[in-house]
Amino acid sequence: MLKIVVLVSGGGTNLQAVIDGVKNRTITNTEIAGVISNNKNAYALERAAKNQIPCCCVSPRDFSSREAFNDRLLKAVDMYTPDLIVLAGFLVVIPPVMIEKYRNRMINIHPSLIPSFCGKGYYGLKVHEAALARGVRVAGATVHFVDEGTDTGPIILQKAVDVEQGDTPECLQRRVMEQAEWKILPQAIDLIANGKVTVTDGKTVIAK
Numbered sequence: 093m094l095k096i097v098v099l100v101s102g103g104g105t106n107l108q109a110v111i112d113g114v115k116n117r118t119i120t121n122t123e124i125a126g127v128i129s130n131n132k133n134a135y136a137l138e139r140a141a142k143n144q145i146p147c148c149c150v151s152p153r154d155f156s157s158r159e160a161f162n163d164r165l166l167k168a169v170d171m172y173t174p175d176l177i178v179l180a181g182f183l184v185v186i187p188p189v190m191i192e193k194y195r196n197r198m199i200n201i202h203p204s205l206i207p208s209f210c211g212k213g214y215y216g217l218k219v220h221e222a223a224l225a226r227g228v229r230v231a232g233a234t235v236h237f238v239d240e241g242t243d244t245g246p247i248i249l250q251k252a253v254d255v256e257q258g259d260t261p262e263c264l265q266r267r268v269m270e271q272a273e274w275k276i277l278p279q280a281i282d283l284i285a286n287g288k289v290t291v292t293d294g295k296t297v298i299a300k
């Protein structure tokens with residue numbers, strides 16, 4: 093059984109896709125051990141509570157230094173003894189010690205086809221604003237392992253989504269979530285839970 097901890101900051105629709113996936117068995121062999129939010133008002137925490145998933149808030153605002161926050165965040169994660177950390181819209185910079193400790197055991201969902209529209213400053217609606225400003229015809233999402241860079245880790249899954257005439261950043265964001273993020277995040281977890289993902293030379297290999 094793959095024990096996962098999901099880190100969130102906001103609405104938690106990706107968390108919901110994972111909860112639903114475990115329930116309807118599109119994600120197999122997986123248990124959501126806990127949810128951690130950096131924001132005590134995140135609706136994601138309510139989604140966890142409604143589903144009887146242990147959850148807590150670890151906010152940088154409650155600590156006098158970044159080091160103290162980082163330390164507490166890692167402790168909160170470790171308490172669940174997870175096999176995999178899932179960053180589902182988590183907007184906090186991951187402490188380097190946590191990246192090292194959970195190398196190839198921490199994944200992130202990013203709302204673009206990496207390497208387009210990713211890296212520092214590309215988060216939330218900004219990604220979709222940049223995609224529309226560039227006039228791309230195809231958008232999408234990527235699930236990747238987390239390394240020291242921003243959105244640079246080994247890519248696990250990607251899914252393309254058509255941009256439509258007249259799209260606003262908001263409606264493109266919604267379509268990318270519905271058609272890509274909520275599908276490939278559960279899929280990636282299921283693949284990992286079933287031992288199908290390995291990393292070699294900085295790239296993933298997915299077993300059939």
Ligand code: GRF
Pocket residue numbers: 100101102103104105106107136180181182201202203216269273
């Ligand atoms: C998603 O677009 C995700 O790709 C991005 O942040 C958003 C989180 O949405 N990193 P939600 O909290 O899962 O609804």
